[in-house]
Amino acid sequence: xxxxxxxxxxxxxxxxxxxxxxxxxxxxxxxxxxxxxxxxxxxxxxxxxxxxxxxxxxxxxxxxxxxxxxxxxxxxxxxxxxxxxxxxxxxxxxxxxxxxxxxxxxxxxxxxxxxxxxxxxxxxxxxxxxxxxxxxxxxxxxxxxxxxxxxxxxxxxxxxxxxxxxxxxxxxxxxxxxxxxxx
Ligand code: SF4
Ligand code: SF4
Numbered sequence: 001x002x003x004x005x006x007x008x009x010x011x012x013x014x015x016x017x018x019x020x021x022x023x024x025x026x027x028x029x030x031x032x033x034x035x036x037x038x039x040x041x042x043x044x045x046x047x048x049x050x051x052x053x054x055x056x057x058x059x060x061x062x063x064x065x066x067x068x069x070x071x072x073x074x075x076x077x078x079x080x081x082x083x084x085x086x087x088x089x090x091x092x093x094x095x096x097x098x099x100x101x102x103x104x105x106x107x108x109x110x111x112x113x114x115x116x117x118x119x120x121x122x123x124x125x126x127x128x129x130x131x132x133x134x135x136x137x138x139x140x141x142x143x144x145x146x147x148x149x150x151x152x153x154x155x156x157x158x159x160x161x162x163x164x165x166x167x168x169x170x171x172x173x174x175x176x177x178x179x180x181x182x183x
Contacts, residue, residue, distance in 0.1 A: 007052045015091045021081040022046045028075035028085055038065040039103075042075050042085050061096040067106035111138035121175050124165030128158050 008019050022043070029041040040048070045065055048056040060066065071086040079085070096102050102110055115134035119126050136142050152158045165171065 005052055007054070007057050008049060011049065011088065011091065015084070015087050017084045017088045017091075019046050019049045019083065019088070022050065022079075022083050023081065025080060027078040027080070028083070031074045031078045033072070033074070034068045034070065038068050039063040040065055042069075046083065046085075046088075058101070060092060061099060062101045062103055064103045064105045066092040066096060067103065067109045108139050108141075111135055114138065117175075119162075121171065123162045124168055124171040125163050127162035129160060130162060132158075 005020075012018050024043055024047060026043050029035050029043040032038075032042055035041040040063065042065075045060055045063070048060050066089050069086065069089040071089065073086055075085040076082060097110075112135055115131050115138060116126070118134060119130045122130075136144075149158070
């Protein structure tokens, strides 16, 4: 049985974000460009967390809201209590993965994140061709946007040979440390 404030305390301990500061003025939601596409917008997500109920926490972790958030920081810029919603979203995404309850609607977004990070991990720089190839294989969207490829090649937007940073060991170290800390 969850004790009162167990969820909000856990969040605060991990992120230093105190969701209880929120008094539901709605300014964050009003300024969020993606609020209409989210299953529930940021102020509602915070209200669910404030209830400290496991079923509401689970609802948050299973939602597409945490994956649609762009970490643009419009919300924290408008919040009179400076509730750091982007940092909160980062934490909730990690929790959602750990509990294996990522929203099916968010799977392509997660595939994009993984493809992006893998491209950086192996060379230290983003290679668009690697990113696109891995994303398409992960999502099986093999032919989507394929018509754009010739013009992107002509404009030099796609490079076949990946560039590599000088000290790749540092990149590997950063990835290993981050993976260890999020386990
Ligand atoms: S950081 Fe996320 S929740 Fe906040 S305004 Fe941007 S997209 Fe919306
Ligand atoms: S702007 Fe801040 S105080 Fe207002 S609803 Fe959003 S998080 Fe809560």
